[in-house]
Amino acid sequence: MLIIDRLDLAFQPGLNVLTGETGAGKSILLDALGFVLGWRGRAELVRCGADQGEVLAEFDLGPDHPARAVLADAGLPVEDSLLLRRVNARDGRKTAWVNDRRCSGEVLRRLSETLVELHGQHDDRGLLNPRGHRHLLDDFAEASEALGATRAAWRARAEAARALQKAEAEFAEMRAEEDFLRHAVGELDALAPAPGEDAELDAARRRMQGAEKIRADIQRAGEALSDGAERAMGDALRWLEGVADRAEGGVDAPVAALERAMVELGEAVSGVEACLDGLRFDPGELEATEERLFAIRGLARKHNVQPDALPELAESLRGRLGRLDRGADDISALRSALNDADAAYDAAAGALTALRRDAASRLDRAVTTELAPLKMERAVFATQIAEADPGPEGRDDVVFTVATNPGAPAGPLNKIASGGELSRFLLALKVCLAEGEAGRTMIFDEIDRGVGGATADAVGRRLAQLSEGGQVLVVTHSPQVAALGAHHWQVAKSVRDDETTSTVVPLDPAAREDEIARMLAGDTVTDEARAAARALLYG
Template sequence: MLRSLEIRDMLLIDRLELGFGAGLNVLTGETGAGKSILLDCLGFVLGWRGRADLVRQGASQGEVTAVFDLPAGHPARGLLSEAGIETDEDELILRRVNGGDGRKTGYVNDRRVSGEVLRRLSEVLVELHGQHDDRGLLNPRGHRLLLDAFAGLDPGPARDAWAARRDAARDLAEAEAQLAAARSEEEFLRHAVKELEDLSPEAGEEEALDIRRRSMQAAERIRDDVARALQMLGADGAEGMMLDANRWLEAAADRAEGRLDQPLAALSRALIELGEAHGGVEDALSELDFDPAALEATEERLFALRALARKHDILPDDLAGLADELRARLDKIDAGDASIAELRKRMADAQASYQAEAQRLTDIRQAAASRLDQAVSAELAPLKMERAVFQTHVGTGEPGPEGVDSVAFTVATNPGAPAGPLDKIASGGELSRFLLALKVSLARGNDALVMIFDEIDRGVGGATADAVGRRLKTLAGDAQVLVVTHSPQVAALGDTHFRVAKSVSDGMTTSTVVALAHPERVEEIARMLSGDRITEAATEAARALLAGSSGQMGSQST
């Protein structure tokens, strides 16, 4: 419920504070008094796109504040949470400032927000209906949603079936594309896999081969020198000569009186060291032995690994992984037909499930369309349109998450006349009554929204105007309703009555809005009945209208 509206320096309004009540709130006043200004200001604070020149002449900025009740479970709470605004309060305060430079700044519970956040909140707070209602009942794009709400339809299973069908179609298309692409390179894959399998590369193999190759190349270069050194150290070289020298010295030692003992000891030690050197060189020469064929084989494998890596533009160590990857791609080709067949079956099953859910929605919508047509027809008779025909057409549209149906509300104002869209067939007064009958049929039990009707009773009077007022009163039993009206019959049924007036002071035009007590209501309704000159007959008629209304509104002070 809209609890209050505060306006500062907007259009013709200087300062204004309004407190709205539950049920039916009516706003009356002479043409041009500024009733539409209130709607402009309310639309401004709700983020609606409208006129740009809103700031009152001479003011630096304008400001509008709207306070709504926010009971637990209200859909606005979810939108606030999405916007990062958490609240435990039972009221929602929207404030928007329009600077003199045209900049607009919005706030929700004193948190700065964008105009888009305000607009999203407005969708769950307020509904505006009038002869130029392009946001609601006259918009064909929303007719299916309205019918679904009337039917109490749950499209959740259909959405799930649509999502499953969409996913199955995507997976099938991707698999078919991948298989087609794989088959285009099948010959290359088989050749590449055979080449890799024939070579059978291993991770780290290239480095090991390179080390072995360099070792054998080094051995080939130094082995001859080591062999010659071994020969010079052996019996035909240093060892033989030192043994000969040792024998000669030992033969002469007995006659040398000890002078050769030390040299013989040194020579003995040298022979031992020479033997160790000979053994070490011999071992080294043994290790330097290699098979030239092994070197050739090592080089051939190393060069083959590097050539294949260059061919595939990867490192030699990645060849083993490439082989696994290419084999996997070949396996997919080999198993492709079976996989595609399985995916096609999944797609067919998903399509069948979606079609079943879509048909379920169609059946529910067709049955609900018949009930809605009967409900609207029942509402049209008291509105003096008993000869008009309202029909809800459920046709075939584009498949989607909510089924395959298109829904359109059409009317024929006279029997035998062709049916067509509401805004194309009905005149201004007829359109207002059609919208009201449709809204009464659709909106029962929806107390989350504040419904605003902007001169929806235009062009009707007498008993028809009274019927319009009664229907508005019926709507107000379940939700708060605001009505801008020129009809005294409608005004008399209001629970809260505001009068909008325009005055000029010091060359400045301003609009004022006051809540009317019972005596003032009699005067205002009498004015609406008779015009500028209020007669006694008009006053009596006003009293009769108020006395015959479903309830008399108490007084409200401003």
């Protein structure tokens, strides 16, 4: 990428220092790392003559590393080793992979927030960004429980406000149709249609309409059975029974058959009579049935529903009318609930503000303590907390401010402090805020610029402190800082066959002594410079 042909680096736990002459390519290394992490930065990272540039970065993830949650949320494989790969083509197209799965730059950026912090004079992603100061203060205050209570109170308040707004809108709508509701409910209650009644009335109406057409024939059949058939069969049975004892069994079978026929005939007569009874109706009943049937169907058409849906409609309209009648009381109760939610939010947000103010005082004292060894004992660091619009994370704006001299006005870090002062402020602040950040790589880009001697030594010792139990990468021009590194890398540029390339090599003790001597003496390394380098390295 650019002046790097191929380069493999394996940074170690602890403090890793990168040194080299100006222009050797140290910033390009950070650009490459930022590229694979999805950071905004240099758009073109393809070396001249190459079709594409490619960066791979591997991170070890502990069991509780927050990157695991980001991977799971993105549907990507969650493993102990995280491999990021991003390619920049000559035409500007960029493609990214996470654990060999394609992903977006947005996923890379979300992962980078859990993996790497970059701090330097021109970094607007970390401590210099006021939008993140409240979050940093909350971490320092260990305010997760208070934040959770405030967020829950905010959600409850929002739900109470939505419920009240919905009830007021419904009440206004019902008030606008109150006359209709009362008339419609009265009309439905007066008619009181029952489920399935339409079909029952229609069947009854059809039955009564058809009864007159068939009743006469059924009645004639009944008369024929009763007056003719029954009498004739009775006479025949009596005559046969009268001669049965003299017929020597010849009429037994006809007698039995006639007896059976008489039973069947009796059932037929009973059935006809029952049918006639069923067909018997009052003409006034037909009129009443038709009148109710037409009323139900007319009301259904009026409300544009099926007749069987009228009972459900009546229940719904009665419910709306009931809500209208008790609407004022309901709204009053919802207003009271919103007032209670407001009070609960005020209490939670107030407790969070108090926690933040207490933490701000402790942070200010801690940063002041750190500034003294960095030769900034006259500077004043202050965490300003101002009231903001209420939200799920309280109602406080938090800004880290500094005044570099007594009596000077305080202002935001990146507006007040000079380059060297800003670097020391950032380092002091980071030392105070770094507790509990194990597992994240911190990068400091020339944060020691503009300082030297004992101050540079103090900077280096604080960087070493930050690296305990974690990993810190420092790009530095300070020999005092470089001497305190646990691992030393040299960035060098060379020209071969009219092609410039940059390399990075780990330094053994002898080479490290030479590099620190060069940083002390410049182009010509003297014996005095070597002696000074050994003093820095070994005390």
